[in-house]
Amino acid sequence: MAKNPKENKQEKIVLYEARKNIFPKDVKGNFRRFKWFWLLLTLGIFVFTPWIRWDRGPYASDQFLLIDLANRKFFFANIEIWPQEFYYVTGMLIMAGVGLFLITSVLGRAWCGYSCPQTVFTDMFIWVERKIEGDRNARLKLEKGAWTFEKIFKFSLKYLIWLIISILTGAVFISYFAEAPQLAKDLITLQAAPVAYITIAILTATTFIFAGFMREQMCVYMCPWPRIQGAMLDENSLTVTYNDWRGEPRTKSAKKLKAAGDLVGDCVDCDACVAVCPTGIDIRDGQQIECITCGLCIDACDNVMEKLGLEKGLISYTTLKDYTQNLALASAVSEDEKKQLLASHHANHNVLMDNRTIVPSKVRDSKTNKLFEKFKYPNWKLFLSPRNVLYFTIWGAVGIGMLVVLSLRNPLDMNILHDRNPLYVALSDGTIRNGYDIKILNMVPQPQKVELKLEGLPNAKLSLVNNNNEIFESLILDLPPDEVLPVRLYITYDPKELEEVRTNFKMIVTYLSNERTTSAVTFFEIPAK
Amino acid sequence: MSEDKNEIDEISGTETTGHEWDGIKELNTPLPRWWLWIFYATIIWAVGYMIAMPAWPLINGATKGVLGYSSRANLVSEVEMAKAAQSQFLDKIEASEVVDILKDEELARFSRAGGNAAFKVNCSQCHGAGAQGFVGFPNLNDDEWIWGGTLDAIYTTIAHGARYVANEDTRISEMPAFGADELLEKDEIDAIANYVASISGTEADSALANTGKELFVDNCAACHGDVGEGVADLGGPALNNAIWLFAGGVEAITAQINQPKHGEMPGWSDKLDDVTIKQLAVYVHSLGGGQ
Numbered sequence: 042m043a044k045n046p047k048e049n050k051q052e053k054i055v056l057y058e059a060r061k062n063i064f065p066k067d068v069k070g071n072f073r074r075f076k077w078f079w080l081l082l083t084l085g086i087f088v089f090t091p092w093i094r095w096d097r098g099p100y101a102s103d104q105f106l107l108i109d110l111a112n113r114k115f116f117f118a119n120i121e122i123w124p125q126e127f128y129y130v131t132g133m134l135i136m137a138g139v140g141l142f143l144i145t146s147v148l149g150r151a152w153c154g155y156s157c158p159q160t161v162f163t164d165m166f167i168w169v170e171r172k173i174e175g176d177r178n179a180r181l182k183l184e185k186g187a188w189t190f191e192k193i194f195k196f197s198l199k200y201l202i203w204l205i206i207s208i209l210t211g212a213v214f215i216s217y218f219a220e221a222p223q224l225a226k227d228l229i230t231l232q233a234a235p236v237a238y239i240t241i242a243i244l245t246a247t248t249f250i251f252a253g254f255m256r257e258q259m260c261v262y263m264c265p266w267p268r269i270q271g272a273m274l275d276e277n278s279l280t281v282t283y284n285d286w287r288g289e290p291r292t293k294s295a296k297k298l299k300a301a302g303d304l305v306g307d308c309v310d311c312d313a314c315v316a317v318c319p320t321g322i323d324i325r326d327g328q329q330i331e332c333i334t335c336g337l338c339i340d341a342c343d344n345v346m347e348k349l350g351l352e353k354g355l356i357s358y359t360t361l362k363d364y365t366q367n368l369a370l371a372s373a374v375s376e377d378e379k380k381q382l383l384a385s386h387h388a389n390h391n392v393l394m395d396n397r398t399i400v401p402s403k404v405r406d407s408k409t410n411k412l413f414e415k416f417k418y419p420n421w422k423l424f425l426s427p428r429n430v431l432y433f434t435i436w437g438a439v440g441i442g443m444l445v446v447l448s449l450r451n452p453l454d455m456n457i458l459h460d461r462n463p464l465y466v467a468l469s470d471g472t473i474r475n476g477y478d479i480k481i482l483n484m485v486p487q488p489q490k491v492e493l494k495l496e497g498l499p500n501a502k503l504s505l506v507n508n509n510n511e512i513f514e515s516l517i518l519d520l521p522p523d524e525v526l527p528v529r530l531y532i533t534y535d536p537k538e539l540e541e542v543r544t545n546f547k548m549i550v551t552y553l554s555n556e557r558t559t560s561a562v563t564f565f566e567i568p569a570k
Numbered sequence: 571m572s573e574d575k576n577e578i579d580e581i582s583g584t585e586t587t588g589h590e591w592d593g594i595k596e597l598n599t600p601l602p603r604w605w606l607w608i609f610y611a612t613i614i615w616a617v618g619y620m621i622a623m624p625a626w627p628l629i630n631g632a633t634k635g636v637l638g639y640s641s642r643a644n645l646v647s648e649v650e651m652a653k654a655a656q657s658q659f660l661d662k663i664e665a666s667e668v669v670d671i672l673k674d675e676e677l678a679r680f681s682r683a684g685g686n687a688a689f690k691v692n693c694s695q696c697h698g699a700g701a702q703g704f705v706g707f708p709n710l711n712d713d714e715w716i717w718g719g720t721l722d723a724i725y726t727t728i729a730h731g732a733r734y735v736a737n738e739d740t741r742i743s744e745m746p747a748f749g750a751d752e753l754l755e756k757d758e759i760d761a762i763a764n765y766v767a768s769i770s771g772t773e774a775d776s777a778l779a780n781t782g783k784e785l786f787v788d789n790c791a792a793c794h795g796d797v798g799e800g801v802a803d804l805g806g807p808a809l810n811n812a813i814w815l816f817a818g819g820v821e822a823i824t825a826q827i828n829q830p831k832h833g834e835m836p837g838w839s840d841k842l843d844d845v846t847i848k849q850l851a852v853y854v855h856s857l858g859g860g861q
Contacts, residue, residue: 054576054587058600262602462700466711466858469811471771474711474858506682507672507856509713531858 060258062184063321065167066177066313070340079155080164091216095119100522101486108218114523120447121523123484132443136436141266143432145273147424149280149358153267154335159259162210162252163319166203173199177316203253204245211244257320260333267330276361277426279419281334283314283325283356284364286371287412289399291325304401307355313345314338314356324356334358352412363417370415373398453491454482455550457563464566473536473567479528481550483520490553491518495532497546498565502533517553536567656680660845668725668848678852685853688846692838701857705816706833711857714813717741718802719861725851729844731837732805740837743793743805749828754789762786763824769798769810772818 093105115122227233288308460476494515506529703709765782767774793806800808
């Protein structure tokens, strides 16, 4: 179903083309309703998440979701992630990636059509445009018309509302990185940091330009995802498809031709599908990179089919496999059949599609005026293809793995660095001292007391920096909330007790409050004997 | 180039540009116009950037650019900002006695970090990067201090040096050359060397050591203490332990008694400011041997 070659006019070769403005018509139907629902849901999550509060006590933020860049911490409900735990983010990215693969494999470009911010914001901006300037025809007229006061007023109002939405978008976005209520106050009273205003300005500009003017150009020319999706779709992926096997031969004058005894397809060539398309394509030209599978053409066509008293689904979500089978069922099988068909029909009536000849009498029962039941439609078994199951398994495994790791996550952690220079110090009484830089990570928003003790180095003498008058067997340390406590520790030991140059032992740190513990292995070094 | 400028490729239905190489024709898939504009905008930006910022290399340096950007100037201002941020600590250190620095944990941590940096620059050449010392240069990690290991003593040593004639208050001690100056006989020196070896726990002839004990009290105890425990005030090192500035063992001890080697440490008060010396003292004290 390649596009018909354009007519060979004698004109100058144009290497660049201007964007053709698109004026999508309003449409009512199931997909439109779902898109509104989904738009409100996703925008609602985006807008309200920073305002959800979550009590973490007096030492940490009470924001449900906070990306604290200054302190390098990520808060999500009672999960708190520190920079060295970035693998959680990796896991989330893997889940998001495989999730997108899964969605694409099952539902085609559902992400593009419903969830992508570019789609959601464009949809919202078009809604504003429609409310102010009217529907497709009114907008077309306004665009072509002279610069009257009305046109200037409507355009200015539209741009103003777009601008307000864009500014709010930027403000909401940065609310994820700061205390939202305080930030909102600061922003309004002009007390916020310059970087906040700069970020909002950039996001305002991108939102305004991308959703207001770039729209489908983002998807067609800039976004890499459609290209990747192109490689991910297969014959079992759901895509928005014009079922030409029942639509062709299309005609604007079906009644007249039918009366003349001609066989016609269901498509009445009303262009309703083209008028509503937010990317300005004709779905009847087949799968195209521009198609984000938003389903609005399905709604438009279903409305027309309903009026005509025909079955819905001339344009529908279907798989290439079903489509191909249905096309074969509706096509002429032999050259004779083809010739016969061509001979018995109206001269101008083109029934040829890609060298196939669709035979409407094979599609629709002339007595009942219903589609034959032989045609295939997607069913739920589609979702159980090995590929989908594999994607889902990977997705689920990563998710469960993350949950397990998160639930086993220890908020107490310790790193030990044994001195490298000098490795050991010989003391006057013949004993050996080693130095250690220890970092104890208290990853909870409460101050904690911990005990530090050794295992595998009996009766070792511990001392702290700038003070070797006090010798300890174990230490009690105060950990500040959500901070790393650096400890410089010296351990002194009699080398006669040790056999090896390097003796491994364990340092154990335990919360006194709840016995949670962590340990790390390090070594004690003595000179070779 | 073909005559017909608007030839349409049959398979793709796309216009060709009319360019053809060995029968392969170039299709014309037009770029969006705004893409071209962005390209032009980047060219304009580049020209503006070259005017605004340092860009063109010249024989000596580069064009300055009208905005006067300089990474060196940025560095200078960053260093100034860092200094300003440090000044709250530096002022406190200047005002405090060196022993009082340890009372403020934050100040102590700042001093250790600053002292560490100053040590790497000024001290590590002789004492080693880890202050582990070398033969003739004391290890500052251990618990033996020739001139005392308290914060004040360390501070004084760093400020005034040892045997540093340029500084009036320098620490002075000089061990006589008992052999070279013929103050003791060779067998007396042997006996003392064996005694010193024995009290430090190394191998020695016990008969000689017994003889040497009396000689030690007569000749050495004034500076090294009655049992060789050292006298920090006089800079007499302790001899009754496992730590040696030069080397242990009868032979090395004999050599040292015969013709002693003396190290020299510069006093840093004429090169470093008082705040740095205080930080150095806290750092050296923190290495583990501080008293």
